[in-house]
Amino acid sequence: MMTSIVWIRKDLRLHDNPGLYHAAEAGKVLPVYIFDEDEKIGAAQKWFLHHALESFQKRLDSAGGKLFIAKGNPEKILNHLIKEYEITSIHWNRQYEPSVFNRDREIGEALHDQGLDVNTYEGRLLLPPWDVKKKDGEPYKVFTPFYKALQKHEVPQALPSVKKVDPVSFKKKDSLSLDDLELLPEIDWTGGMEKRWTPSEEAAVRRFQAFMDKKLKVYKKERDFPAAEVSSALSPYFALGLLSARSVYHSIKKNAEAAGEPFIRQLVWRDFAYSLITHFPETETDPMNDQFKDFKWMNEKNQFAAWKKGKTGFPIVDAGMRELWSTGYMHNRVRMIVGSFLTKDLLIHWREGADWFDDTLVDADVANNVMGWQWVAGSGADASPFFRIFNPTTQSEKFDPDGDYIKKWVPELKTMPAKHIHDPSGAPDDVLEEAGIVIGEDYPEPVVDHKAARQRALDRYDDVKKS
Ligand SMILES: Cc1cc2nc3c(=O)[nH]c(=O)nc-3n(C[C@H](O)[C@H](O)[C@H](O)COP(=O)(O)OP(=O)(O)OC[C@H]3O[C@@H](n4cnc5c(N)ncnc54)[C@H](O)[C@@H]3O)c2cc1C
Incomplete structure (x- = not known):
């Protein structure tokens, strides 16, 4: 024995x-x-x-x-x-x-x-990160072929729960107590996280069951709309392994069949991120696409501070950053918008954004975070091209049409009509007056002019391409 x-x-x-x-x-x-x-x-x-x-x-x-x-x-x-x-x-x-x-x-x-x-x-994953490779043995750099190739592998079935452990006995004083690890902050700022999360295995399983029962059927259609809250919010549980990706995969395959595919696809993005970080470990800090090595970032401190605090004057960006600060989580679509805004409108290095996310997300995960940031910055594998710069106002109109997400996280804009909530500084004077909002006092002026910032980013990109 x-x-x-x-x-x-x-x-x-x-x-x-x-x-x-x-x-x-x-x-x-x-x-x-x-x-x-x-x-x-x-x-x-x-x-x-x-x-x-x-x-x-x-x-x-x-x-x-x-x-x-x-x-x-x-x-x-x-x-x-x-x-x-x-x-x-x-x-x-x-x-x-x-x-x-x-x-x-x-x-x-x-x-x-x-x-x-x-x-x-x-x-941790559906399959070890070296299992899914191209025919020539090279790792994939593009998601869709990776996704198709993974589907040809058999994902091992989940193991049963451990019911009985025969313990090695040790003296209590030899082990530290949980409090000795000093993981909790000295000043209590965790109220929003306490409200939102129950960090336990039972809660993870319950959340997954509730997601399968109630949200999976509308996941494909509504997952991009932050106010709908139809995504699983399982990421913190995956990040620290309170939930097994394999067991989730097999439950979905068994119970939801085709309806579960859009969700499986997202789960496979996680395996893809791990494949990338395993084969290209340098991308934790360096751009995957060498072109970006000489990119001239601005890294302006006050603008970075405004972004972190959710005070940029762009309501969808501010809502996302405040959701993050309060709950340790941000909706995926909004992560893309705030990421694009930081790297392209403000020209702040994606690594700064990734570090802030690492510190504030309960689901912080090196592989997913690096892939997400390189994707928004345009420097990663299978990235959104640099010249595709999200317009925060039109993104907001499209994905938060009634402004419900904004109103939840930026309550000072609650009185703004939906038509103007996405761009309050551009609203007519009488609308602002009726809403009782003075721009610059109740809500910040935009930290940049998006149109000009977009052009500046494209010019910097041209410089990189030329060099
Ligand atoms: C800039 C940026 C940074 C990100 N940083 C992180 C991070 O630190 N940790 C993290 O877990 N995710 C990160 N993501 C990916 C994604 O935003 C989150 O996984 C997702 O929002 C979690 O919410 P959910 O559990 O409701 O997702 P669902 O839509 O319910 O998806 C189910 C699971 O699939 C995985 N998944 C979904 N989308 C992605 C994706 N794009 N990439 C990788 N895995 C995915 C997650 O494990 C998720 O829990 C980042 C994305 C961006 C754009």
Whole structure:
């Protein structure tokens, strides 16, 4: 019989958790969570992580397991625990953030050389990121062929939930408590997130069920309209692994068939993002398209601050940025609009936007975030071409026609009629007067003139093309 460590990371669940499942099958188990400060994690996701860990601890307890919590260098901590508890094997589900993947591979090799039985699994994606490749063995850079190719593979069925863990006993004082990880902010600004999210595996499964029952049928038609709130909002649960992508995939395939395809397609974007970051790890910071290496960004500080605070004077941008600040989440269409606005209207480097998202999103995910930002900036794989610059006003008119999303997040514009809410500074004086809004006092003047900013961006792009 084996005595195993299962190294718990972004897989805080009992269902379809290959590392935990196989460790539990093999014998006694010491589940270990190590908070490594070198691994980048933003403030909003730390809040989510704290509660997700709390709930995972309880779930594990009910199956008989006890979570050992530590903080620091994973290699050192694992080596110490291996000796202390006479561990013979170790199991973990792989993570693919470039620095983490390389670090884990080195840890695995060293432990293997010491004679430990080392087992790693796919627990994050539908398929490992190296499985879906072109016929010539090259990775895909374009989504649709990747999507078609993935569909030709068989996605493994999800594993059953772990019901029973035979625990390795350890002294309580050897493990840290969850509070010792200091994941919660000192000043409490988390009210909006508390209202919106329940960070637990049970809540993730319930949310998915409710999505399948009520929203999936209108997903294709309405998913681009932020006020409709028909997308699944499962991303924070996927990000920290409270929900298995494979189990979601198979439930949708079984229960929804063709109606589920638009949702499966989005789920496959996630696998595509991981394929990109695995094969092109440099894109975490560098443009995928070399042309953009010499792009002249402006990075103007006050404009960046206005964007972050949701005070740009463009209501749809401000609504998105305030939704993000309050709840740790932003609708996908609005992420595209605020991203285009930052990189093209304000000419601020996409990496600045990505860092802000990393810090404020509860669903922050290196692969998805980098792909999303490179896409909006026009520098990524299969990106929106640079010259396709979103007009924030017409996007707003199209995707928030009644202004309901804007009114929710920018309440000072509540009294504006739908016709003018997308561009309040352009509204006639009598409309503003009737709405009781003074531009520059109640709501900011636009930080740029979109038409002029668009031309400036196109000129910079021309310079890059010439050089
Ligand atoms: C600039 C920018 C930054 C982004 N940063 C992140 C990020 O840090 N973390 C993150 O999870 N997503 C990110 N996205 C992708 C997308 O916006 C979110 O995944 C989506 O809004 C989550 O909402 P949902 O769960 O309701 O999605 P649904 O529409 O219900 O989709 C289901 C799941 O599919 C996956 N998915 C959907 N769309 C995408 C996509 N475009 N790319 C990759 N996966 C997708 C997500 O895991 C999502 O939970 C970013 C997009 C942009 C444009």
